[in-house]
Amino acid sequence: MRLNGASILLKSLEALGVEVAFGYPGGQVLPLYDALIDSGIRHVLVRHEQAAAHAADGYARASGRTGVCIATSGPGATNLVTGLATAFMDSVPVVAVTGQVSVGLLGRDSFQEADISGITIPITKHNYIVKNVADLARTICEAFHIASTGRKGPVLVDIPRDVQQAETEFVWPQPVNLPGYRPRTEPDPDQVEVAASAILEARKPLICAGGGVISSGASAELAMLAERIQSPVTTTLMGMGAMPADSPLFLGMPGMHGTVAANRAIMECDLLVAVGMRFDDRVTGRVDGFAPDAKIVHIDIDRAEMGKNVRVDYPVVGDAGACLRALLERIAGPATADVMRARAEWLDYLRSIRQRRSTRGSPSANGHHPRPAQVLRLLSEMAGDDAIIATDVGQHQMWVAQHYPFRSPRTLLTSGGLGTMGYGLPAAIGAQIARPEAMVVLVSGDGSFLMNSQELATVKANGLPVKMLVFNNGCLGMVRQWQELFFRKRYSQSLLTGSPDLVKLAEAYGIEGMRVSRASRVGPTLEAALGRPGPVLVDIVLDTEENVFPMVPPAASLEQIIEGPGSVN
Amino acid sequence: MNRYTVVALVVNRPGVLAHISSLFNRRAFNIESIAAGLTEDPGVTRITMVVSGEKRDLDQVMRQLDKLIDVIKVVDLTERSTVDRELVLVKVNAGPEARAEIMQVAEVFRARIVDLSEDSLIVEMTGDEEKVEALIGLLSKFGVIEMSRTGKISMFRGRSAVKTETC
Numbered sequence: 017m018r019l020n021g022a023s024i025l026l027k028s029l030e031a032l033g034v035e036v037a038f039g040y041p042g043g044q045v046l047p048l049y050d051a052l053i054d055s056g057i058r059h060v061l062v063r064h065e066q067a068a069a070h071a072a073d074g075y076a077r078a079s080g081r082t083g084v085c086i087a088t089s090g091p092g093a094t095n096l097v098t099g100l101a102t103a104f105m106d107s108v109p110v111v112a113v114t115g116q117v118s119v120g121l122l123g124r125d126s127f128q129e130a131d132i133s134g135i136t137i138p139i140t141k142h143n144y145i146v147k148n149v150a151d152l153a154r155t156i157c158e159a160f161h162i163a164s165t166g167r168k169g170p171v172l173v174d175i176p177r178d179v180q181q182a183e184t185e186f187v188w189p190q191p192v193n194l195p196g197y198r199p200r201t202e203p204d205p206d207q208v209e210v211a212a213s214a215i216l217e218a219r220k221p222l223i224c225a226g227g228g229v230i231s232s233g234a235s236a237e238l239a240m241l242a243e244r245i246q247s248p249v250t251t252t253l254m255g256m257g258a259m260p261a262d263s264p265l266f267l268g269m270p271g272m273h274g275t276v277a278a279n280r281a282i283m284e285c286d287l288l289v290a291v292g293m294r295f296d297d298r299v300t301g302r303v304d305g306f307a308p309d310a311k312i313v314h315i316d317i318d319r320a321e322m323g324k325n326v327r328v329d330y331p332v333v334g335d336a337g338a339c340l341r342a343l344l345e346r347i348a349g350p351a352t353a354d355v356m357r358a359r360a361e362w363l364d365y366l367r368s369i370r371q372r373r374s375t376r377g378s379p380s381a382n383g384h385h386p387r388p389a390q391v392l393r394l395l396s397e398m399a400g401d402d403a404i405i406a407t408d409v410g411q412h413q414m415w416v417a418q419h420y421p422f423r424s425p426r427t428l429l430t431s432g433g434l435g436t437m438g439y440g441l442p443a444a445i446g447a448q449i450a451r452p453e454a455m456v457v458l459v460s461g462d463g464s465f466l467m468n469s470q471e472l473a474t475v476k477a478n479g480l481p482v483k484m485l486v487f488n489n490g491c492l493g494m495v496r497q498w499q500e501l502f503f504r505k506r507y508s509q510s511l512l513t514g515s516p517d518l519v520k521l522a523e524a525y526g527i528e529g530m531r532v533s534r535a536s537r538v539g540p541t542l543e544a545a546l547g548r549p550g551p552v553l554v555d556i557v558l559d560t561e562e563n564v565f566p567m568v569p570p571a572a573s574l575e576q577i578i579e580g581p582g583s584v585n
Numbered sequence: 586m587n588r589y590t591v592v593a594l595v596v597n598r599p600g601v602l603a604h605i606s607s608l609f610n611r612r613a614f615n616i617e618s619i620a621a622g623l624t625e626d627p628g629v630t631r632i633t634m635v636v637s638g639e640k641r642d643l644d645q646v647m648r649q650l651d652k653l654i655d656v657i658k659v660v661d662l663t664e665r666s667t668v669d670r671e672l673v674l675v676k677v678n679a680g681p682e683a684r685a686e687i688m689q690v691a692e693v694f695r696a697r698i699v700d701l702s703e704d705s706l707i708v709e710m711t712g713d714e715e716k717v718e719a720l721i722g723l724l725s726k727f728g729v730i731e732m733s734r735t736g737k738i739s740m741f742r743g744r745s746a747v748k749t750e751t752c
Contacts, residue, residue, distance in 0.1 A: 133600065134603060137603060137604055137607040138607050138608075138610075138611045141654070142653075142654040142655075143600075145599075145600070162654060194654060195596065195657045195749060195750075196595070196596055196653070196654055196655050196656045196657040196658075197654045318652070319648050319651070319652075320645065320648035320649050320651075320652050322648075323641065323644060323645075324645060
């Protein structure tokens with residue numbers, strides 16, 4: 017079948033099982049958008065290309081499938097950059113297709129020309145510019161293969177306009193020829209053996225699970241290992257949902273805003289089993305004081321992560337699920353009675369710390385304002401176990417991580433690595449399109465929400481029943497908190513004046529808006545909002561001085577955790 | 586601080602060098618020299634790099650390089666039995682009174698004079714790093730006008746070779 021490049025691209029996407037693409041048209045993708053009319057691919061028109069990338073990312077995180085976004089050349093392509101960097105930092109499979117000026121105009125500073133393949137080298141897993149239509153189908157095939165295997169990540173394919181228009185025979189399937197790309201999924205048996213011996217002997221083990229467990233679909237194996245060795249489990253922000261929050265083995269999140277129990281466990285464990293996580297500085301605190309008494313088992317699919325940030329004693333390279341299964345085979349039964357007794361004591365000790373921990377907040381918070389922990393507890397009770405929570409970045413994100421009891425994987429969508437404000441609303445849109453039947457709730461802040469609030473139009477146009485909770489404290493809360501604690505309360509540019517009335521903003525887009533500013537009204541308001549069949553925005557007015565605790569000061573060791581205002585442990 | 590010699594075999598595709606140089610920049614690796622050229626396989630380019638740092642840095646360089654999609658293989662040649670060569674061109678001040686002495690130096694080093702003018706000449710030499718440094722040291726007293734070095738290339742002695750598995 018002889019087709020032009022635009023149709024070949026779309027046929028290839030269809031053959032790969034792609035159902036939806038998020039995008040925004042422009043001059044150099046006109047041939048592609050023309051062919052789209054005759055294709056089976058559903059296109060979701062966003063209102064800013066950044067949202068197309070975030071929506072594709074949210075779609076991928078919620079469903080486990082590869083998300084697709086499309087933008088035109090130049091500014092369209094550069095607007096994808098933040099979204100691609102977000103997906104790259106969190107290892108999310110996304111394929112971005114960009115239009116480009118025709119091959120003959122490349123390198124001449126043509127209208128709307130940007131070297132997007134050059135720009136995105138450090139923030140994509142791989143990228144391509146297709147200069148010959150004969151290479152197009154194979155390139156699309158390779159792009160999806162690379163994005164969705166090994167350590168997943170975004171891949172960009174830049175297609176000049178004349179390549180979209182040039183015709184050639186469409187051949188499918190296409191051979192993938194990548195001699196330099198052979199990701200290891202099954203672990204080396206010797207590495208497994210050594211790690212298993214270390215685990216068997218550990219008296220104070222701690223499992224730390226990250227996003228790799230969710231990406232690999234290895235939650236069941238994780239729980240099985242934890243149960244079998246009776247080890248406490250902490251999950252990083254990216255690992256939330258990998259272990260049910262109501263498990264008696266669960267300690268909460270470690271790190272800068274982690275729980276006292278999880279951080280204490282890191283500082284006192286004798287073996288840290290890290291699975292699918294990469295020792296981000298927000299998790300480790302000061303690296304030289306991290307897990308001082310522990311040997312470290314590091315399970316990760318990316319060999320380059322071994323020893324990158326912390327010393328690793330027992331590396332195990334492979335897919336998290338495959339590695340955990342291999343370990344489970346080796347660790348068939350319980351350890352010796354003596355070791356199991358030591359582990360039971362260790363667990364009791366950590367549980368007592370966890371129970372002692374209260375939901376502290378700022379004492380200056382006025383009595384009548386809604387409190388973050390209260391809102392999130394009520395939300396979790398009403399939204400159901402399978403609800404998908406998308407967040408933005410800042411205080412509200414940390415409150416969600418601390419207080420929302422995630423029970424299953426792929427239920428928290430959040431920008432963990434890059435920390436992208438403006439991620440939440442488009443990610444929620446992507447998730448709702450991936451999972452139309454699911455309850456999708458955005459928890460945002462007034463700063464973050466305004467960074468992509470134009471996507472209310474996408475919500476409305478597509479009839480998406482996304483529930484949007486904006487924690488509104490009239491300021492950039494996390495910045496304000498740091499200024500209060502570390503910059504002598506000099507609130508430089510962190511107080512947001514001139515913000516719009518969010519209820520009216522929603523209404524301007526034809527979306528119902530509600531406001532709650534009294535703690536006593538939170539329950540009824542949430543109940544009403546979640547009960548609506550369509551989208552609702554709820555403006556939740558918080559006290560400006562609400563802070564996130566516990567907190568480990570920047571560049572401090574996890575030992576120096578501040579449990580609440582005025583108390584330094 | 587140690588120095589390591591690393592060879593990478595990469596797919597001969599446009600953009601592959603951009604990916605590699607971007608990686609060095611992003612990961613803040615210290616690269617002292619880099620030399621790239623074709624191999625016995627027309628689809629494969631061989632890149633020889635001299636990296637300075639600690640062993641840990643070397644591991645990261647090699648693993649991050651290996652992670653690039655178009656990099657087929659990465660091998661550490663440090664402290665292995667290898668032939669190491671570098672080509673250097675040195676243009677030095679050479680008035681009539683200095684020429685004889687420069688030519689004598691060149692002869693001892695088995696270097697060649699490849700250009701001559703009234704007051705300058707170009708010395709060409711291949712050799713390992715030590716020899717190149719020694720030559721440059723001796724020529725510096727005449728005043729080096731311009732110098733260009735290719736960076737080191739390196740190959741195992743004997744039958745063992747850095748090859749892709751497919752060829």
